[in-house]
Amino acid sequence: MSAEQDSGRPVSGGMDAAGTAEVRAFDVPPREQGGRVGTSRAPLGLVLGGAAVVLALMVGLLAFISIERSEAAMARLLAEKGSSLIMAFESILRSGMRSETGVRLQVLLEEMAASPDIIFVAVTMPDGTIVAHSRRLRLGEILQLEGRELDEKRMRDLDPGAAAQWGITRVEGQRVFVVYRYFTPGLEDIPRGFPRPIIFLGLDVSPFEITRSQNRDYVAMLAAATLLAGLLCLLALYYAQRARESRQRQYKAEGEVRRLEEEVRRKEKLAAVGNLAAGVAHEIRNPLSSIKGYATYFGQRFPEGSDDREAAAVMVREVDRLNRVITDLIGLSRPSDVRPRPVCLENVVAHVMRLIRQDAEQRKVTLEYRTSRRVPNVMVDSERMSQALLNLCLNALDAMPDGGHMTLAIAKGKRRICLMVRDTGMGIAPTARAHIFDPYFTTKGQGTGLGLAMVHKIVTAHDGEISLYSRPAGEDGPGETIFRVWLPRAAREELPELRYQRRGRKKS
Known part of the structure; x- marks a missing residue:
């Protein structure tokens, strides 16, 4: 399994023989990766110093x-x-x-x-x-x-x-x-x-001593020139490494700037959507309520099984769908009201798996659950996080209409806990990945395009981060999509929540 950071490099969390997931050294959020730039400067100085000593010897x-x-x-x-x-x-x-x-x-x-x-x-x-x-x-x-x-x-x-x-x-x-x-x-x-x-x-003996003195002076000059040239080469290597690190810091800074610009752009869109929702939500809901009431009234006046009664039922269903869209729109534009507390993430995953198990069986999708040993609690709102995880799982099921395999995994890192949702569906095209979290952007024939936008909002409200890796199905083999969500650990002094009893790998 692999995921993708903001840098575009695919990474993976390895699973041991017992089915536990481990986060590798580079499998950390991009924000935490930025603090590592330049950490090799001290070892580089030691290496160059050692090389200078060896060269002198x-x-x-x-x-x-x-x-x-x-x-x-x-x-x-x-x-x-x-x-x-x-x-x-x-x-x-x-x-x-x-x-x-x-x-x-x-x-x-x-x-x-x-x-x-x-x-x-x-x-x-x-x-x-x-x-x-x-x-x-x-x-x-x-x-x-x-x-x-x-x-x-x-x-x-x-x-x-x-x-x-x-x-x-x-x-x-x-x-x-x-x-x-x-x-x-x-x-x-x-x-x-x-x-x-x-x-x-x-x-x-004077010719011998004169010649020896001249040879020593010549060899000393040659050795000094060689040593100086070697030190200059080492110095050039040092500054080249410094320049490379500077370029890396620049690239990371540019990537962070692009990420922040993308975040600002997304928030501007959400603000615009919020203003729109606040202005028209009540104006739309009132007529919709009237339309639904009249459609229900006229539907009851027509005979059972008639075309007119079916048309009235269609009107009622469409009104309900519009009402759900408006509800989602208001929820997306409304300020996040998360109430974080120490939560066992395994309980959240178990709850979502119970909700999607029947749907997965109908679609012939195999569910798999993996977790590291002794995963610390996370600071999240369990209800909102369950909503975000459920949206990711439903998207994964929609991506596998002909069946497949979905994996939910929990891995512990040095500073955060990683929650992963992986499916073997159709994958996401590269051109669509940059807009996958935008409101009203969808690649499905049916859908509002607000699910992943809501997931991104919930994760961000928890001071977390989410990344996407996807490989479309094609000549290289079956498709694959992985969402990784990093969530903050709970403080150790917090009382741990009762953990879900089923640990290790679970399949259904």
């Missing part, structure tokens, strides 16, 4: 990874350079050993250290004793590492090997990029257990 992580990769690439470059210098140094020594003149190790170290990017070159024994140094005065002393002299334990911790290793540390009193490994220029046949010398090559 991601950008920071990517920047850190980029800096680490750049520094690792620069370190590998310097390490390869140092390893190449050591290999070249060993190759020169090997060549010098094979020549007649020879090459002195100390002289070669001093010449290598003359390069501007080489800070020092030292060859030590495993205990840290310097056997060759680019500064001649350091011969025989102990190599300084991080302000302390090397010994065998610290040398083992350095773990020199055949492959070059590197690190940035203080060696010989300076912060350098040091590359070290075993020194074997022509010493491949050293006996096992014989101490092997280690060569330390100290390179200038």
Whole structure:
């Protein structure tokens, strides 16, 4: 089953397995829906704030990874350079050993250290004793590492090997990029257990630090630009959401304005009808009473079964019909005199079902009654509300001349109680829905067009609301029409009315 709000969206109240009706979150009167506009602003701010934090963390992580990769690439470059210098140094020594003149190790170290990017070159024994140094005065002393002299334990911790290793540390009193490994220029046949010398090559660390500083500045600028762009996108998304909410509020405000204009138009029509009714009701009723009296008098003078007597009876019936129209007209234009009190809506529905059951059986219409559990009382005038519900049910029966199914349901919402009348009849055309509550508007061959206008007036007098959803019968299947009436709950301190004993689903 579905109903339609002022926005035009079909909604439905779900029924559980026990036959109880429940009002969904959106199944509330349009007036109450209007108060919900903009409620997602706070969650939106939290979402955007969380997105900004996640974006900042991601950008920071990517920047850190980029800096680490750049520094690792620069370190590998310097390490390869140092390893190449050591290999070249060993190759020169090997060549010098094979020549007649020879090459002195100390002289070669001093010449290598003359390069501007080489800070020092030292060859030590495993205990840290310097056997060759680019500064001649350091011969025989102990190599300084991080302000302390090397010994065998610290040398083992350095773990020199055949492959070059590197690190940035203080060696010989300076912060350098040091590359070290075993020194074997022509010493491949050293006996096992014989101490092997280690060569330390100290390179200038300033290019590495300059490059690292430049990379960090570049990555920081890139990260800041990315973060700024992301924040701008989030800000744009935030304002786009605000604009969308503003448009929604505008649309809802326009819908409310249209609803109020429609209400004013309907009340103007009722006022005009009321003025008309007040001006001519008595003037029409007096002649009608005379016409009815004379028609009854002349009817009695004609023989039983004659055409003249039948014509007089027709006159009497038509006068009665006109009198009912005038009575309805006066009732529609008269100010509402409802006397709300706490009422069990189930009792009202049960009373109306008793009134229409015989008519429904004659039309082969199946009645079904559904209700939520523990429905609170409503503040209504039970007599006037029964009249409104009876009009809705009679319209539903008229819409199913060949039989069908009519459902009456009660559902409890957060603030109001929903009363639903659904039929599987012919449905209402879209062009007629806008005028369905107007006085004297009818789609039936017979009828005054005041029934739904009276229903609307009674519901409005109870500070309630009524909505319509209809699907005409056609290619999509059988027709369907649903009227939903929202009524205010009774205060809890009010004494509850005795509830109708039949609960749950009732069929007849």
